[in-house]
Amino acid sequence: MKSHEFQLTPRDLVGLVGPTLVVVLVAMGLLQAARHWRCLPPPPLSLNPDLTMLAHQARASRQRDPAEIVLVGDSTCLMGVDAGQLSRELPRHDPALSLALIIGLDLKVYGGVLRTFAATNPGQVRAAVLLLTPQKLAAGNHSEDEVAAWQTIDATMATGWGDLSPTTETDWLGRKLLRENLLAHVLDTPLRGSGAEYFGFSSQIDHYLTAHRGSLLDFGTFALPRRRQHLDYQLAPGFEAESRAFRSLLPAGTRLYIGLTPGPRSAAAPDDRVRRNELLRQWNVWMQADALLTNLPTTLADAGFAKSGHLNGRGQAELTTALARELAPLLEPKTGPPGK
Amino acid sequence: MLFNSTEFLVFFALFLAGFAVVRNSLRARNWLLLVASYGFYAAWDYRFTGLLLATSLLDFTLARAIDRSTLPGRRRALVAVSVTINLGVLGLFKYLNFFRESFAALLQAGGWETHWRAWQIILPVGVSFYTFQSISYVVDVYRRQMPASRELVPFLAYVAFFPQLVAGPIERGKHLLPQFTRTLVITRQGVEAGLWLILWGLFKKVALADNLAPLVDLVYRPATTSGPAVVLGTIAFALQIYCDFSGYTDVARGVARLLGFELLLNFNLPYFATSLRDFWNRWHISLSTWIRDYLYFPLGGSRRGTGRTYLNLAVTMLICGLWHGAAVNYVLWGAWHGLGLMVNHGWRSLRPDRAPLPAFLGWGLTAAFVLFGWLLFRAESLDQIIQLTRALADPQLPTWWRPYLGNLVVLALPLVAMQAWQWRTGRLDAPLTLQPWPRAILQGALVVVLIAFWSAEAAPFIYFQF
Numbered sequence: 001m002k003s004h005e006f007q008l009t010p011r012d013l014v015g016l017v018g019p020t021l022v023v024v025l026v027a028m029g030l031l032q033a034a035r036h037w038r039c040l041p042p043p044p045l046s047l048n049p050d051l052t053m054l055a056h057q058a059r060a061s062r063q064r065d066p067a068e069i070v071l072v073g074d075s076t077c078l079m080g081v082d083a084g085q086l087s088r089e090l091p092r093h094d095p096a097l098s099l100a101l102i103i104g105l106d107l108k109v110y111g112g113v114l115r116t117f118a119a120t121n122p123g124q125v126r127a128a129v130l131l132l133t134p135q136k137l138a139a140g141n142h143s144e145d146e147v148a149a150w151q152t153i154d155a156t157m158a159t160g161w162g163d164l165s166p167t168t169e170t171d172w173l174g175r176k177l178l179r180e181n182l183l184a185h186v187l188d189t190p191l192r193g194s195g196a197e198y199f200g201f202s203s204q205i206d207h208y209l210t211a212h213r214g215s216l217l218d219f220g221t222f223a224l225p226r227r228r229q230h231l232d233y234q235l236a237p238g239f240e241a242e243s244r245a246f247r248s249l250l251p252a253g254t255r256l257y258i259g260l261t262p263g264p265r266s267a268a269a270p271d272d273r274v275r276r277n278e279l280l281r282q283w284n285v286w287m288q289a290d291a292l293l294t295n296l297p298t299t300l301a302d303a304g305f306a307k308s309g310h311l312n313g314r315g316q317a318e319l320t321t322a323l324a325r326e327l328a329p330l331l332e333p334k335t336g337p338p339g340k
Numbered sequence: 341m342l343f344n345s346t347e348f349l350v351f352f353a354l355f356l357a358g359f360a361v362v363r364n365s366l367r368a369r370n371w372l373l374l375v376a377s378y379g380f381y382a383a384w385d386y387r388f389t390g391l392l393l394a395t396s397l398l399d400f401t402l403a404r405a406i407d408r409s410t411l412p413g414r415r416r417a418l419v420a421v422s423v424t425i426n427l428g429v430l431g432l433f434k435y436l437n438f439f440r441e442s443f444a445a446l447l448q449a450g451g452w453e454t455h456w457r458a459w460q461i462i463l464p465v466g467v468s469f470y471t472f473q474s475i476s477y478v479v480d481v482y483r484r485q486m487p488a489s490r491e492l493v494p495f496l497a498y499v500a501f502f503p504q505l506v507a508g509p510i511e512r513g514k515h516l517l518p519q520f521t522r523t524l525v526i527t528r529q530g531v532e533a534g535l536w537l538i539l540w541g542l543f544k545k546v547a548l549a550d551n552l553a554p555l556v557d558l559v560y561r562p563a564t565t566s567g568p569a570v571v572l573g574t575i576a577f578a579l580q581i582y583c584d585f586s587g588y589t590d591v592a593r594g595v596a597r598l599l600g601f602e603l604l605l606n607f608n609l610p611y612f613a614t615s616l617r618d619f620w621n622r623w624h625i626s627l628s629t630w631i632r633d634y635l636y637f638p639l640g641g642s643r644r645g646t647g648r649t650y651l652n653l654a655v656t657m658l659i660c661g662l663w664h665g666a667a668v669n670y671v672l673w674g675a676w677h678g679l680g681l682m683v684n685h686g687w688r689s690l691r692p693d694r695a696p697l698p699a700f701l702g703w704g705l706t707a708a709f710v711l712f713g714w715l716l717f718r719a720e721s722l723d724q725i726i727q728l729t730r731a732l733a734d735p736q737l738p739t740w741w742r743p744y745l746g747n748l749v750v751l752a753l754p755l756v757a758m759q760a761w762q763w764r765t766g767r768l769d770a771p772l773t774l775q776p777w778p779r780a781i782l783q784g785a786l787v788v789v790l791i792a793f794w795s796a797e798a799a800p801f802i803y804f805q806f
Contacts, residue, residue, distance in 0.1 A: 001365075001366040001522075002364055002365070002366065002523045003362050003363050003366050003369035003523065003524065004359075004363055004523060004524035004525065004526055004600050005524075005525055006526050007525055007528065008526065012528045012531075015776070016528070016531060016532055017535070019776055019777060019779075019780030020780045020783040020784050022784075023780050023781055023784025023787075024787050024788055024791075026784075027785075028788070175791055175792050178788065178789070178791075179792050179793070187750055188746065190555055190558050190747070192554065192557070196561075197561065197563045197564070199739070200558055200738065200739065200740025200744060201740050201743040201744070204739060204740050204743065
């Protein structure tokens, strides 16, 4: 007995599949042409949380803004200080903005973003506050991949066109164009892990950053480390070049204040303050800051942390208040044209 | 090997080449189907091919003995052996830990301490599906509704038929088995329908279900306390599970159709149901009819008085819940639907001569009932059920409700549009009624979106865990 018999011809098959194939090929051709002539909308800023945050800060550094105090630094600065609250707690309510980034980037990038902001808002920035985690000084290195990602994003923001997640893969099917330049505009990217409960979507991070003057918040839960480790106050020799590069990028007429962000109290040692301030003084040989923020707390209660290094809402409010208290006497009232 | 993986596309292309070669020999075709199906199954875990073969051989042998025997007692004993062994296999792999843990909890409640640890038992993929398929075959032979298969290879190929082996539809011997012993006819209409089913099924899984999954995960987590979030998350899950499971079924039916086989319809616009009874006539039809024919009717159905009818409904739906998995949330889901069917039955018997509820009201009540059922189904523990149910009372909107709702609407739109069209025309194959070029544009658009979301790491289908 025969297995099966065909009651269709090859011509029938071509008739069934051919028109659909033609449509697909035309669509792909159109996509590639649109890429060539740059007539697709750029990808939205909601591709992933880190890119969203970096893109927000790159964009913010190119916008007109009344900020006179600019916060720069790593993610402990980004999550540790609320720029809006800082303004409110300063005696003259000086407008502040956070352009803090992430730890994987080098100080040259931090300096670059500050310089870009100052160029967009000439003669306006009176004070730059650079806050880092002590771990950054101890490690003294950065991630080349993250710096490259930043450069791509920064260039995209500068030109208004670019690829936020470049790949070496040939996208001849136009999958990436479809996903990132078209579909990402109608489908937001849900977050996973820490922060997902609050933000839900990476685009919400963008909205949060805008609403909170460039500051963010970590909603993770602090977990006491299994092995108790004291805070590390060391200065890596390799940090000198980065530090000097940052100093050279400081806009003229801008005062520089540098400080270190606190660690959890469960990791504290009795001489932390002494060691932290000594580290600041050593670092300042390269940084040449106008003042060291030596009165910031070296530690905060564990309950103020989302996870080691990042503060939660409670910790952020506490550190912001401490920073406002320390900055208040340092910030000179505006007497003449800024920058003079 | 998942339908939504590149491996499957390669596997199926190779299979089609072989299928074309064996066109003149039914015997060779069945051998090809058997080898391909076992190869397909071995791609998951080759160790369980032995289990599949053993249960198939047992049911083949027992069914033949039942068929030959004229002694009612012997026939009954043989069918009991088959059912017991099949359910035993299912119980061993799927429920042993659950019952041990439940028993331990009972002992602890009585004051006896136990220190039993859960055994590491791997669940063979598809075991719930092929076991039920095998049982139905033996019972149908016992009931003299079909003769026992005389040939082993077609029977083994029937049990292991790769398009529906791991997640159904749960086929009946009298429907599918004869197709293995006759010459299949592959028509233009069949191929047309098959290609459409594969495309639409893959679209539902890859473009819709897999993008709904992170929305659901966002809500089904311990910190969720917002009522609107729970409602949105549960609607997202209702769409996800439908797109995921019906997507699998569509691909299975489409693949079978390309080969000339016809598989049972498993979904018929379930979310258009206007009563719970109607829902179960439209949702996972191959399981609901299996439970009706092999459990509800043998228990007496609705023929043994009102009380017994309610009891039968409760028992069958509890077992339906338990079939999905050995966990308290599935039992509660089954109990919830059992309760709903009892109310549905009571309402109908109280008002036999009156018109049913207005369709829109019936639809709304059914949808709300089914949605709460999905909350029970999706939750990972009793604690989470309590937490999410409590959250329903909190009217506060989550901070992310706008993008969430936006994503939900975007993902629901293609499904709602397609189903509204199918419902209005009364044809599940409504797109096939389009002229060639409009249809090509529709299919082309689906292919393009499918390509965009196609992932090298294919997400497994939800029902594979059952």
